[in-house]
Amino acid sequence: MIYLEAQLTRLRSKATNLTLAHLCSLVFNQEVLRPILLHKFWMHWVCHCHVSNMIRGWSTYLKDLEKYGTPNAVQEWQKLLDGILPMSAAAMALPPLSIRGDFGVLSTAAARYAPSLLKSFVQMGPQGALGATKLLRPFSEVMDSLELKDPFIRNWVDLLSFLLAGVKTNGILSAEMVYMFAEWYQPGSCLEYPLHGTGAVVDALVQGMKKFGGRLSLGSHVEKIVIENDRASGVKLRSGQFVRAKKAVISNASMWDTLKLLPKEVVPKSYLDRVNTTPQCESFMHLHLGFDAEGIREDLGIHHIVVNDWERGVDADQNVVLISIPSVLSPDLAPPGKHVLHAYLPGTEPFGLWEGLDRRSTEYKNLKAERSEVMWRAVERAIGAGFSRDKCEVKLVGTPLTHQRFLRRNRGTYGPAIEAGKNSFPGHSTPIPQLYCCGDSTFPGIGVPAVAASGAIVANSLVSVSQHSQLLDAIGI
Ligand SMILES: Cc1cc2nc3c(=O)[nH]c(=O)nc-3n(C[C@H](O)[C@H](O)[C@H](O)COP(=O)(O)OP(=O)(O)OC[C@H]3O[C@@H](n4cnc5c(N)ncnc54)[C@H](O)[C@@H]3O)c2cc1C
Helix, strand or coil: CCCCCCCCCCCCCCCCCCHHHHHHHHHCCHHHHHHHCEEEECCEEECCCEEECCCCCHHHHHHHHHHHCCCCHHHHHHHHHHHHHHHHHHHHCCCHHHCCCCCCHHHHHHHHHHHHHHHHHHHHHHHHHHHHCCCCCEHHHHHHHCCCCCHHHHHHHHHHHHHHHCCCCCCCEHHHHHHHHHHHCCCCCCEEEECCCCHHHHHHHHHHHHHCCCCCCCCCCEEEEEEECCEEEEEEECCCCEEECCCCEEECCCHHHHHHCCCHHHCCHHHHHHHHHCCECCEEEEEEEEEECCCCCCCCCCEEEEECCHHHCCCCCCCEEEEECHHHCCHHHCCCCEEEEEEEEEEEECHHHCCCCCCCCHHHHHHHHHHHHHHHHHHHHHHCCCCCHHHCCEEEEECHHHHHHHHCCHHHCCCECCCCCCCCCCCCECCCCCEEECCCCCCCCCCHHHHHHHHHHHHHHCCCHHHHHHHHHHHCC
């Protein structure tokens, strides 16, 4: 399940350095691409005040900062950009699709991109090159070194980091943040949204897979990963069918969910301990609504973020609510004259509060009403007059138990809570030969772009260096 609906996912129609864009250019033919043409849109940010999108235009954003931030905010924002944008050449010089998990990387990445990397370092100058050494350290260290103290800026960047990777700036790799900022501030940069909803992207990927002879078994539950002669040889489905792997079994289920699929006796203790001691991000609360568009303001934005109290921190529970109203851009996602809305608490709802509750019990229902109230209030605040919760025709509340069940994620977690500088995301091979993992439990981490990169790294590692090079040629990078 991929969620592309929040504001941080970037999927661009032109080939850039982004893995998803590269995949698009490779697998989608024009007919497939057309239905998912990406719509350029601007976000709305609703905090304790209404802040417009920082990407809408440099000068507009600065005016908003002046208005809603502290007097220092504009100066510090500029200082931040001056400090990090010179580092971006290094962060962007190596396309994620060139990476593979063996020595072939020397050919597909190191040799192929050495000239552009070298050029980037020369362009960066001594200061930028020095900064580039910080790319693998937490982003808070970069902010500290720039002496950024303005509470609005620190909170704001914490929020961006938390939404990107599930950790604040003290836990995110600087490379990720620098990459994101560099993209935003490229000339002509904009955010894009898949028309007709995220399902169109998935449908297009399925068609792309089929076009290249891939076979997909959707809606098939894997009961276990089969090990023969100490190697992963295939998967057994709930239907009883055995699917033999020609080259390898690759799991993108979380590390905790993958572990459950393996026979206990084949899992080395060190691997078991690592999985069991990896900290988890918390879970989600969801509110899905359907309501009449009549009376709702015309300039309703597609995305809103409500932060109730900056002082509590952006990772505090019941504090940040994200709202997405995709029918604003794709009216066909709702019946004529209606809107669909998804509000959620992003990885901040403690699973422990819900653990063991019977979903039919009064206790569960009461807790649902109590813990969803914050999302209702945020929706009322974001949409304003014209919205009435009583008039909503669809009202569905999801809890961490719902998230665990439908997204099939252990304890409904957002992913591993691995902080840069303290620990690193696991690689893609496992102690079991022919079993690989990708997805948000592996390097580079949580979020659709990172997950797509992890899948590409594993796929690259399973083909020859020449096939991999052919792919890079075909994409034109
Ligand atoms: C509400 C929400 C909003 C988000 N917004 C963004 C965003 O705007 N931008 C962004 O970049 N990221 C966003 N994310 C994060 C992003 O969606 C995830 O990091 C990413 O989807 C993780 O991908 P994955 O493939 O690792 O895991 P998953 O998406 O969880 O995929 C694992 C799949 O494995 C399946 N599975 C599990 N067990 C089995 C089994 N036994 N047999 C068969 N199948 C099985 C599951 O059903 C699931 O489909 C958001 C996440 C959420 C929950």
